[in-house]
Amino acid sequence: xxxxxxxxxxxxxxxxxxxxxxxxxxxxxxxxxxxxxxxxxxxxxxxxxxxxxxxxxxxxxxxxxxxxxxxxxxxxxxxxxxxxxxxxxxxxxxxxxxxxxxxxxxxxxxxxxxxxxxxxxxxxxxxxxxxxxxxxxxxxxxxxxxxxxxxxxxxxxxxxxxxxxxxxxxxxxxxxxxxxxxxxxxxxxxxxxxxxxxx
Numbered sequence: 325x326x327x328x329x330x331x332x333x334x335x336x337x338x339x340x341x342x343x344x345x346x347x348x349x350x351x352x353x354x355x356x357x358x359x360x361x362x363x364x365x366x367x368x369x370x371x372x373x374x375x376x377x378x379x380x381x382x383x384x385x386x387x388x389x390x391x392x393x394x395x396x397x398x399x400x401x402x403x404x405x406x407x408x409x410x411x412x413x414x415x416x417x418x419x420x421x422x423x424x425x426x427x428x429x430x431x432x433x434x435x436x437x438x439x440x441x442x443x444x445x446x447x448x449x450x451x452x453x454x455x456x457x458x459x460x461x462x463x464x465x466x467x468x469x470x471x472x473x474x475x476x477x478x479x480x481x482x483x484x485x486x487x488x489x490x491x492x493x494x495x496x497x498x499x500x501x502x503x504x505x506x507x508x509x510x511x512x513x514x515x516x517x518x519x520x521x522x523x
Contacts, residue, residue, distance in 0.1 A: 388458035392474065394496040396503060397519045399436060399448040400455045404495045404519055406445045411438055439520070447520035457503075457517060465514045467507045474503075486515050492522070 388395050397404040402411065411431065418431040418438075428447075429440045435455045439447035456462040459473040470489065478489045486506040495501050500522040506515040 387460065392491060392493050392503075394494065395458055396474075396491075396493055397495055397501050398458050399450055399517060399519060402436065402438065402445060402448055404445055404448070404499075404501055404521070405497050408440050408443045408445075411440070411445065447518065450517040455517075461505070461514065461517065463514050463516060467505075467512045467514075470505050470507070470514065474505075482509075485509050495521075 395403070401414070415431075415433050415436075418433055420432040422430045422432075424430055424439070427441070431438045431440065433451070435450070435452050437449040437451060438445055439449075450463050453463040457473075461470055461473055467489075474491055478491050480490070481488050483506070486508055489505045489507060491503045493501050493503055502518075502520055502522055504518045504520075506517070507513065508515045
């Protein structure tokens with residue numbers, strides 16, 4: 325009888341020790357780690373925003389349609405009567421600065437030539453095909469695109485191998501202005517675009 329009790333006790337002892345051992349040493353599956361806390365795999369950087377092919381100064385205001393109005397007196401993101409501060413802050417130092425006979429300041433940049441009078445833009449001239457009007461016309465556009473966008477209510481004249489098509493538009497301050505498209509006679513394409521006060 326005593327031998328039976330000892331045998332059962334010993335069996336219980338070794339059985340309970342075995343349970344403790346297995347509990348201490350059995351590898352339990354780790355909880356699933358979320359991607360945000362998993363430090364072993366670096367997070368992918370956010371993709372870069374696509375960069376514009378155009379310089380900052382040639383961003384264009386929303387596409388203009390309908391009757392001609394003061395918004396059409398723009399090239400890129402600059403318009404007649406915009407303040408000088410906007411030009412300086414957006415474009416920085418010009419490539420060249422000069423003073424006209426009437427005291428206006430002329431600033432030459434890569435894409436635009438800007439004339440300032442009394443601290444405001446009084447004229448804009450396109451320098452490259454990178455700058456467009458609010459109706460999508462730029463250096464190199466064909467003449468028919470100009471007429472489709474602006475109509476045929478223009479004055480025309482000839483000057484040094486080009487035909488000048490000028491549209492009279494009133495600025496936001498009520499001043500009459502000219503929007504000019506100089507079309508080359510050789511290929512019928514826009515040579516330059518200018519916006520200025522009627523003088």
